[in-house]
Amino acid sequence: xxxxxxxxxxxxxxxxxxxxxxxAETDAMDGPVFELGLGNGRxxxxxxxxxxxxxxxxxxxxxxxxxxxxxxxxLTVLGDVQETLPQALDRFGATASLIHxxxxxxxxxxxxxxxxxxxxxxxxxxxxxxxxxxSDRMYFDALDEMPLPAGAVKGRxxxxxx
Amino acid sequence: xxxxxxxxxxxxxxxxxxxxxxxAETDAMDGPVFELGLGNGRxxxxxxxxxxxxxxxxxxxxxxxxxxxxxxxxLTVLGDVQETLPQALDRFGATASLIHxxxxxxxxxxxxxxxxxxxxxxxxxxxxxxxxxxSDRMYFDALDEMPLPAGAVKGRxxxxxx
Ligand SMILES: C[S@@+](CC[C@H](N)C(=O)[O-])C[C@H]1O[C@@H](n2cnc3c(N)ncnc32)[C@H](O)[C@@H]1O
Ligand code: NI
Ligand code: NI
Numbered sequence: 001x002x003x004x005x006x007x008x009x010x011x012x013x014x015x016x017x018x019x020x021x022x023x024a025e026t027d028a029m030d031g032p033v034f035e036l037g038l039g040n041g042r043x044x045x046x047x048x049x050x051x052x053x054x055x056x057x058x059x060x061x062x063x064x065x066x067x068x069x070x071x072x073x074x075l076t077v078l079g080d081v082q083e084t085l086p087q088a089l090d091r092f093g094a095t096a097s098l099i100h101x102x103x104x105x106x107x108x109x110x111x112x113x114x115x116x117x118x119x120x121x122x123x124x125x126x127x128x129x130x131x132x133x134x135s136d137r138m139y140f141d142a143l144d145e146m147p148l149p150a151g152a153v154k155g156r157x158x159x160x161x162x
Numbered sequence: 163x164x165x166x167x168x169x170x171x172x173x174x175x176x177x178x179x180x181x182x183x184x185x186a187e188t189d190a191m192d193g194p195v196f197e198l199g200l201g202n203g204r205x206x207x208x209x210x211x212x213x214x215x216x217x218x219x220x221x222x223x224x225x226x227x228x229x230x231x232x233x234x235x236x237l238t239v240l241g242d243v244q245e246t247l248p249q250a251l252d253r254f255g256a257t258a259s260l261i262h263x264x265x266x267x268x269x270x271x272x273x274x275x276x277x278x279x280x281x282x283x284x285x286x287x288x289x290x291x292x293x294x295x296x297s298d299r300m301y302f303d304a305l306d307e308m309p310l311p312a313g314a315v316k317g318r319x320x321x322x323x324x
Contacts, residue, residue, distance in 0.1 A: 004230060005207060012174065042165075
């Protein structure tokens with residue numbers, strides 16, 4: 001039987017593999033990076049360390065992260081993503097080079113419903129060539145699902161490219 | 163630079179490797195297993211699934227775990243381990259086959275001080291041949307530090323045997 005510890009390790013390892021892959025693939029782009037869901041701030045900390053020359057904006061309802069992983073004020077977008085993503089489209093247009101989303105909780109059905117809800121809000125933000133990494137399957141019209149990079153575990157993360 | 167995500171993955175992977183190793187090594191023993199620090203309950207869930215024929219007692223100040231990872235009432239020892247470990251010695255004697263501790267938080271100095279404080283409370287609980295796995299270095303008089311099993315990362319966990 002797969003334990004919660006096993007699943008959690010697979011998810012963390014997959015996030016890192018997909019994020020590192022997406023950073024490398026979008027290295028030549030200079031549009032902003034969006035982190036949807038700050039949480040404890042571990043993946044944000046990872047992206048902020050690994051990404052150079054691009055702003056990493058964080059979207060969350062509130063900032064409750066570890067002290068080492070607090071985004072700068074001007075890179076923090078507070079509010080429900082159902083409202084802040086459409087606002088981001090007005091502000092940034094289709095410029096994002098990389099979007100990472102880890103917005104889910106323990107309820108898989110709820111996560112899936114929410115992924116359906118926000119997919120059309122995320123899709124128009126990506127620049128051509130931009131990559132979206134998600135812990136939940138997304139429902140995009142025109143983005144292609146990419147094969148997972150080495151080290152990622154099937155079903156634990158999803159990668160899409162515009 | 164090692165990120166918080168890297169460190170966290172190393173810690174989880176090391177916990178699993180050391181716990182699985184310790185379970186296998188103590189398989190023939192039937193003394194109880196003690197989980198010190200329930201937290202989210204991931205390592206408890208892992209031990210409860212992987213260990214057969216031994217009771218897994220959980221020590222924590224309060225039960226705040228994921229619904230899938232709540233220990234049975236008669237296996238829950240509520241309170242500060244500084245008080246509940248001496249009580250456990252009166253109740254169980256030196257019978258524990260496996261003790262896992264993950265009591266620390268973000269402050270490494272505080273974790274180290276706490277590990278020094280509770281080492282003499284943990285040490286007498288182990289049966290001969292019993293194993294202690296810890297996320298922090300412990301300060302035991304008579305237990306031997308064991309080499310880490312394959313997959314564990316040096317410094318992220320510690321294994322001791324009586
Ligand atoms: C890092 S969490 C454990 C995480 C767990 N290994 C998991 O996989 O989810 C640490 C836990 O230790 C508990 N703890 C810390 N100090 C304690 C003390 N002095 N007495 C009892 N419990 C304590 C905290 O309440 C917390 O639930
Ligand atoms: Ni869950
Ligand atoms: Ni910390």
